[in-house]
Amino acid sequence: xxxxxxxxxxxxxxxxxxxxxxxxxxxxxxxxxxxxxxxxxxxxxxxxxxxxxxxxxxxxxxxxxxxxxxxxxxxxxxxxxxxxxxxxxxxxxxxxxxxxxxxxxxxxxxxxxxxxxxxxxxxxxxxxxxxxxxxxxxxxxxxxxxxxxxxxxxxxxxxxxxxxxxxxxxxxxxxxxxxxxxxxxxxxxxxxxxxxxxxxxxxxxxxxxxxxxxxxxxxxxxxxxxxxxxxxxxxxxxxxxxxxxxxxxxxxxxxxxxxxxxxxxxxxxxxxxxxxxxxxxxxxxxxxxxxxxxxxxxxxxxxxxxxxxxxxxxxxxxxxxxxxxxxxxxxxxxxxxxxxxxxxxxxxxxxxxxxxxxxxxxxxxxxxxxxxxxxxxxxxxxxxxxxxxxxx
Amino acid sequence: xxxxxxxxxxxxxxxxxxxxxxxxxxxxxxxxxxxxxxxxxxxxxxxxxxxxxxxxxxxxxxxxxxxxxxxxxxxxxxxxxxxxxxxxxxxxxxxxxxxxxxxxxxxxxxxxxxxxxxxxxxxxxxxxxxxxxxxxxxxxxxxxxxxxxxxxxxxxxxxxxxxxxxxxxxxxxxxxxxxxxxxxxxxxxxxxxxxxxxxxxxxxxxxxxxxxxxxxxxxxxxxxxxxxxxxxxxxxxxxxxxxxxxxxxxxxxxxxxxxxxxxxxxxxxxxxxxxxxxxxxxxxxxxxxxxxxxxxxxxxxxxxxxxxxxxxxxxxxxxxxxxxxxxxxxxxxxxxxxxxxxxxxxxxxxxxxxxxxxx
Numbered sequence: 001x002x003x004x005x006x007x008x009x010x011x012x013x014x015x016x017x018x019x020x021x022x023x024x025x026x027x028x029x030x031x032x033x034x035x036x037x038x039x040x041x042x043x044x045x046x047x048x049x050x051x052x053x054x055x056x057x058x059x060x061x062x063x064x065x066x067x068x069x070x071x072x073x074x075x076x077x078x079x080x081x082x083x084x085x086x087x088x089x090x091x092x093x094x095x096x097x098x099x100x101x102x103x104x105x106x107x108x109x110x111x112x113x114x115x116x117x118x119x120x121x122x123x124x125x126x127x128x129x130x131x132x133x134x135x136x137x138x139x140x141x142x143x144x145x146x147x148x149x150x151x152x153x154x155x156x157x158x159x160x161x162x163x164x165x166x167x168x169x170x171x172x173x174x175x176x177x178x179x180x181x182x183x184x185x186x187x188x189x190x191x192x193x194x195x196x197x198x199x200x201x202x203x204x205x206x207x208x209x210x211x212x213x214x215x216x217x218x219x220x221x222x223x224x225x226x227x228x229x230x231x232x233x234x235x236x237x238x239x240x241x242x243x244x245x246x247x248x249x250x251x252x253x254x255x256x257x258x259x260x261x262x263x264x265x266x267x268x269x270x271x272x273x274x275x276x277x278x279x280x281x282x283x284x285x286x287x288x289x290x291x292x293x294x295x296x297x298x299x300x301x302x303x304x305x306x307x308x309x310x311x312x313x314x315x316x317x318x319x320x321x322x323x324x325x326x327x328x329x330x331x332x333x334x335x336x337x338x339x340x341x342x343x344x345x346x347x348x349x350x351x352x353x354x355x356x357x358x359x360x361x362x363x364x365x366x367x368x369x370x371x372x373x374x375x376x377x378x379x380x381x382x383x384x385x386x387x388x389x390x391x392x
Numbered sequence: 393x394x395x396x397x398x399x400x401x402x403x404x405x406x407x408x409x410x411x412x413x414x415x416x417x418x419x420x421x422x423x424x425x426x427x428x429x430x431x432x433x434x435x436x437x438x439x440x441x442x443x444x445x446x447x448x449x450x451x452x453x454x455x456x457x458x459x460x461x462x463x464x465x466x467x468x469x470x471x472x473x474x475x476x477x478x479x480x481x482x483x484x485x486x487x488x489x490x491x492x493x494x495x496x497x498x499x500x501x502x503x504x505x506x507x508x509x510x511x512x513x514x515x516x517x518x519x520x521x522x523x524x525x526x527x528x529x530x531x532x533x534x535x536x537x538x539x540x541x542x543x544x545x546x547x548x549x550x551x552x553x554x555x556x557x558x559x560x561x562x563x564x565x566x567x568x569x570x571x572x573x574x575x576x577x578x579x580x581x582x583x584x585x586x587x588x589x590x591x592x593x594x595x596x597x598x599x600x601x602x603x604x605x606x607x608x609x610x611x612x613x614x615x616x617x618x619x620x621x622x623x624x625x626x627x628x629x630x631x632x633x634x635x636x637x638x639x640x641x642x643x644x645x646x647x648x649x650x651x652x653x654x655x656x657x658x659x660x661x662x663x664x665x666x667x668x669x670x671x672x673x674x675x676x677x678x679x680x681x682x683x684x685x686x687x688x689x690x691x692x693x694x695x696x697x698x699x700x701x702x703x704x705x706x707x708x709x710x711x712x713x714x715x716x717x718x719x720x721x722x723x724x725x726x727x728x729x730x731x732x733x734x735x736x737x738x739x740x741x742x743x744x745x746x747x748x749x750x751x
Binding site for chain 1: 737
């Protein structure tokens with residue numbers, strides 16, 4: 001056992017902290033809503049700054065312009081950025097897409113898209129869900145029809161985060177009708193602005209825009225933009241979703257720790273820290289956040305060591321999201337009548353961060369696999385309980 | 393970072409599991425739990441032959457000089473098997489207190505015999521129910537509650553007030569004025585009131601520094617956490633097995649989402665408790681400041697492992713309500729462990745201070 005970072009990991013953490021000190025965060029323009037996951041707002045300026053330091057591509061193989069750094073460097077970067085409250089919104093998605101392109105992308109994707117990812121310029125939206133395909137993703141209707149060297153995509157995607165400000169969509173489509181439910185799907189990397197693509201914002205209950213719906217009306221894309229072999233997209237999607245549970249939630253624990261510190265400061269300043277009940281709730285939150293962090297590091301060690309993952313990331317994702325909801329709820333209690341004041345309000349405590357977190361956290365146990373679907377995954381895949389019979 | 397026990401630790405774990413499967417089956421745990429004495433001398437002796445009671449004792453005092461982390465991994469297995477006996481108070485808390493505050497003579501007199509399983513030392517170090525006071529003439533009066541296995545202890549380590557000061561004392565069980573009275577509890581542990589009626593103290597009763605009490609309680613808190621994690625792991629395994637094999641309405645109850653989701657929460661509670669336990673035990677073993685980590689681990693397991701036991705009852709249904717079913721013993725063991733060496737409230741207050749909440 002060893003619960004310490006290596007010398008190289010600690011040195012890298014120092015480097016990241018030095019960068020955060022030298023470049024105050026308010027220097028970076030924000031261009032998209034903070035959805036509360038812990039990765040902050042969408043800031044292309046910040047992504048470019050990460051790109052300039054080589055930190056987006058650092059773990060890629062050298063043949064793809066990377067430095068083949070160990071995976072834990074990404075965790076160190078995430079943890080430091082989240083503790084600082086930096087706006088690295090699209091980073092996890094960029095890393096995941098890059099990994100998929102490195103694994104099974106065409107020459108063209110590797111040449112054009114990868115380099116733009118490394119510079120922090122290319123970011124991605126996920127075109128998975130559809131109005132009638134949510135938890136039952138395989139019920140999707142969007143089709144990609146082969147036409148010579150191209151595909152023509154037709155369908156309707158929804159709940160795509162940051163689709164209006166990202167540069168490419170990862171569009172999950174049906175490319176053939178096959179008997180087996182999981183066959184016949186393909187993924188495409190479609191540049192925003194391709195003719196026939198209509199991206200419309202969905203205003204959320206926060207008042208801001210995070211999600212979009214995307215209408216694809218005979219969108220023509222070259223076959224080289226298909227990610228992986230035709231018809232094998234489902235496995236790629238599953239890998240992506242699995243990986244999303246880990247990479248898209250890893251930074252939640254440090255992000256929650258940052259919020260907890262703010263709540264502790266607030267409780268000390270107002271004298272609420274003397275209340276025995278509140279002390280216990282805040283202390284219990286600190287232990288839950290510490291437990292959450294370790295669940296993710298354990299999953300990280302399994303990933304690093306190539307050990308099989310069955311339930312660990314699904315469980316950690318649910319725990320991350322439920323812990324985040326609990327912290328936001330506690331924050332609202334602590335702030336009392338001030339709690340509902342939003343960012344921009346003259347009297348808003350903590351810059352309105354808590355009321356925003358309270359609202360955004362409602363979506364977290366739904367997005368990327370609902371808590372219910374994932375608990376079933378833990379039970380069936382992790383514990384070996386019998387799957388519920390599927391209706392045909 | 394690495395969550396895996398070392399190969400030596402893995403050997404310790406697998407040896408312990410195999411030994412307990414053979415020598416401490418559920419029937420034995422059940423029989424000893426219902427027995428008024430509550431100690432199986434044969435099991436205690438066999439454990440000593442394997443060096444368990446001496447795991448924390450240095451080699452020159454008859455032990456094997458293991459780390460706190462080693463003993464935590466061992467106790468997790470003992471918790472899983474519901475092993476009876478005063479292992480935590482004697483082989484962990486008293487042993488730690490003697491190692492850090494005993495004189496050379498104390499250590500030589502007791503530790504080799506404790507390691508050999510021939511002596512048991514009880515502890516009364518907690519604040520709850522402790523009114524022990526040393527008067528200006530050096531007489532010890534008052535009582536300590538919740539002292540485990542006082543009926544089989546050869547000596548006690550007790551915390552007592554002397555004015556504003558706190559002292560740590562080592563008292564032989566047969567000292568005049570010392571008596572123990574059983575406190576009947578719901579669980580398998582035998583706990584007692586230790587009553588002191590004008591006990592005459594001798595100079596060599598003193599253990600110094602008295603602050604060693606804190607480190608000993610910290611080791612005890614880790615040990616109790618390990619016990620909870622082991623017992624909760626067993627509840628999880630039993631509940632999942634039951635969910636797979638208990639058929640109602642033509643299919644296993646584990647095929648229903650209501651039971652699946654309950655089982656998913658069990659594994660989360662056990663895994664999260666174990667993560668905090670290992671991190672805290674590793675820190676403590678490395679000599680790093682671990683007070684806040686230990687408090688987090690104990691407070692968390694006290695809630696989460698108890699939740700596992702309670703939900704286990706719901707999954708098992710009526711059969712879990714029977715005395716002959718092992719579930720209630722694991723449940724009671726978890727609860728007893730959750731309140732010993734600092735209950736959830738005590739440890740959360742420690743965490744509250746550690747995260748900077750001003751009082």
